[in-house]
Amino acid sequence: xxxxxxxxxxxxxxxxxxxxxxxxxxxxxxxxxxxxxxxxxxxxxxxxxxxxxxxxxxxxxxxxxxxxxxxxxxxxxxxxxxxxxxxxxxxxxxxxxxxxxxxxxxxxxxxxxxxxxxxxxxxxxxxxxxxxxxxxxxxxxxxxxxxxxxxxxxxxxxxxxxxxxxxxxxxxxxxxxxxxxxxxxxxxxxxxxxxxxxxxxxxxxxxxxxxxxxxxxxxxxxxxxxxxxxxxxxxxxxxxxxxxxxxxxxxxxxxxxxxxxxxxxxxxxxxxxxxxxxxxxxxxxxxxxxxxxxxxxxxxxxxxxxxxxxxxxxxxxxxxxxxxxxxxxxxxxxxxxxxxxxxxxxxxxxxxxxxxxxxxxxxxxxxxxxxxxxxxxxxxxxxxxxxxxxxxxxxxxxxxxxxxxxxxxxxxxxxxxxx
Amino acid sequence: xxxxxxxxxxxxxxxxxxxxxxxxxxxxxxxxxxxxxxxxxxxxxxxxxxxxxxxxxxxxxxxxxxxxxxxxxxxxxxxxxxxxxxxxxxxxxxxxxxxxxxxxxxxxxxxxxxxxxxxxxxxxxxxxxxxxxxxxxxxxxxxxxxxxxxxxxxxxxxxxxxxxxxxxxxxx
Numbered sequence: 001x002x003x004x005x006x007x008x009x010x011x012x013x014x015x016x017x018x019x020x021x022x023x024x025x026x027x028x029x030x031x032x033x034x035x036x037x038x039x040x041x042x043x044x045x046x047x048x049x050x051x052x053x054x055x056x057x058x059x060x061x062x063x064x065x066x067x068x069x070x071x072x073x074x075x076x077x078x079x080x081x082x083x084x085x086x087x088x089x090x091x092x093x094x095x096x097x098x099x100x101x102x103x104x105x106x107x108x109x110x111x112x113x114x115x116x117x118x119x120x121x122x123x124x125x126x127x128x129x130x131x132x133x134x135x136x137x138x139x140x141x142x143x144x145x146x147x148x149x150x151x152x153x154x155x156x157x158x159x160x161x162x163x164x165x166x167x168x169x170x171x172x173x174x175x176x177x178x179x180x181x182x183x184x185x186x187x188x189x190x191x192x193x194x195x196x197x198x199x200x201x202x203x204x205x206x207x208x209x210x211x212x213x214x215x216x217x218x219x220x221x222x223x224x225x226x227x228x229x230x231x232x233x234x235x236x237x238x239x240x241x242x243x244x245x246x247x248x249x250x251x252x253x254x255x256x257x258x259x260x261x262x263x264x265x266x267x268x269x270x271x272x273x274x275x276x277x278x279x280x281x282x283x284x285x286x287x288x289x290x291x292x293x294x295x296x297x298x299x300x301x302x303x304x305x306x307x308x309x310x311x312x313x314x315x316x317x318x319x320x321x322x323x324x325x326x327x328x329x330x331x332x333x334x335x336x337x338x339x340x341x342x343x344x345x346x347x348x349x350x351x352x353x354x355x356x357x358x359x360x361x362x363x364x365x366x367x368x369x370x371x372x373x374x375x376x377x378x379x380x381x382x383x384x385x386x387x388x389x390x391x392x393x394x395x396x397x398x399x400x401x402x403x404x405x406x407x408x409x410x411x412x413x414x415x416x417x418x419x
Numbered sequence: 420x421x422x423x424x425x426x427x428x429x430x431x432x433x434x435x436x437x438x439x440x441x442x443x444x445x446x447x448x449x450x451x452x453x454x455x456x457x458x459x460x461x462x463x464x465x466x467x468x469x470x471x472x473x474x475x476x477x478x479x480x481x482x483x484x485x486x487x488x489x490x491x492x493x494x495x496x497x498x499x500x501x502x503x504x505x506x507x508x509x510x511x512x513x514x515x516x517x518x519x520x521x522x523x524x525x526x527x528x529x530x531x532x533x534x535x536x537x538x539x540x541x542x543x544x545x546x547x548x549x550x551x552x553x554x555x556x557x558x559x560x561x562x563x564x565x566x567x568x569x570x571x572x573x574x575x576x577x578x579x580x581x582x583x584x585x586x587x588x589x590x591x
Contacts, residue, residue: 024563037444045574074445124485140487140513189479193508364441385436387459
């Protein structure tokens with residue numbers, strides 16, 4: 001019996017010839033990641049276990065991105081503690097104000113994650129790096145603490161669910177619409193404990209930005225990881241970002257998939273997920289006209305330069321509707337600089353929007369765009385749970401950057417094709 | 420070990436934003452986190468819950484973020500056990516890693532109502548609705564994860580193995 005990409009990466013990191021779904025393994029991690037929310041509560045278990053140094057200063061990565069620049073005294077205190085820890089441990093990859101970006105946009109950009117890697121992160125959207133044909137998954141702070149100590153993590157080998165993509169996306173349809181469609185179809189626990197593997201000829205037509213967005217939201221279907229094959233586009237991206245050596249694994253023809261579904265990319269429309277679950281998905285055309293108060297474009301899901309370009313192409317030369325608060329947040333400082341160079345920042349500001357420095361901020365209701373009771377946002381982020389972006393009686397609608405920008409101009413949910 | 424407590428019932432897909440909203444993620448003290456446990460699912464819950472009580476929920480409990488603040492808040496509020504039809508995977512592993520008792524049982528999740536008194540025998544894998552006498556068996560926990568629970572979580576488990584490791588070396 002052959003193995004899937006996920007099984008091959010897990011086996012290689014556990015020092016085993018083969019692994020089977022359901023098996024429990026101990027595996028070496030290439031990167032262990034944490035942020036300003038999850039690092040502080042990892043410190044006590046780390047010290048309790050006698051931790052005085054991390055297993056590898058190059059492989060423990062800390063990004064202060066969620067509430068940074070500090071939003072209040074408590075978060076400032078947590079970050080002060082994180083800075084002291086990073087200094088004490090001599091962490092090579094520690095990112096703070098100035099160098100800090102949204103972790104899952106930043107790590108691939110810095111060339112820290114490459115195909116074949118095994119990454120754990122104390123952040124659920126760590127599954128983003130599956131776009132690079134790496135196994136990467138979100139864990140809690142205790143797992144992260146244990147990995148800092150030992151360089152290892154325990155895993156139950158997941159079953160793999162395959163999504164065979166064919167065709168090409170139409171204009172104004174993006175990776176976000178692909179993953180929203182998938183979650184709408186299978187539900188928020190449709191891939192629970194499973195790996196979601198994206199395969200087929202359609203993969204080749206997807207940009208890396210699309211693939212990051214799709215892998216990013218695998219967790220929203222309950223998956224352990226989302227993963228793409230390594231193709232020419234992956235190689236070109238990875239080799240453009242750094243020099244870390246990599247191994248490209250491919251699923252065997254006789255690998256075991258617990259389920260296979262086909263997706264015709266050319267049949268997809270711009271989608272939205274209405275409150276209060278990412279699975280509450282429908283074409284935006286069915287709900288266009290629904291009023292919004294705020295528009296967020298950014299996050300680990302859609303804060304890449306490609307996302308900002310699409311938004312700017314819609315905003316340029318136009319004005320945000322009266323009373324709409326548009327906030328655009330680039331994923332990293334490099335993306336911000338590029339946005340300045342390309343005139344995107346100017347397009348956003350001239351359209352009446354605000355342009356922020358990188359942060360996770362509003363996505364999780366942290367800061368930089370909290371909603372009041374009764375308000376509704378359309379957002380390119382990843383979750384629309386009750387109270388996700390502020391007051392328990394506020395609402396979040398998830399969409400692509402194109403739909404978000406179109407909605408900013410009209411003041412209500414809008415299909416960019418209708419503008 | 421026999422646990423006994425009152426059941427508090429929640430629905431499907433209870434997410435980590437409901438268990439502990441992000442506006443409290445600037446806190447790290449378990450006692451302070453417990454003051455807001457389940458607040459966005461039921462604002463009165465932190466006041467109502469008593470030591471030893473049990474949370475009963477539908478499918479995919481704990482979906483969403485990886486924040487360990489969620490199982491920490493539940494444990495610090497005194498909840499002895501969470502029984503759900505199924506758990507989201509990060510919440511599931513976090514619970515084992517930090518020593519919060521959880522059981523997957525779709526039948527128990529269905530057969531126990533709000534306010535029922537529940538008896539749990541973890542070693543035997545048995546849950547009993549004291550009022551109705553109905554008993555539910557839970558799936559066996561894999562050996563490694565049982566070991567984690569017995570050792571009091573992942574960190575204690577690692578410490579124990581480190582001590583064993585150095586003893587093994589000493590013997591050689």
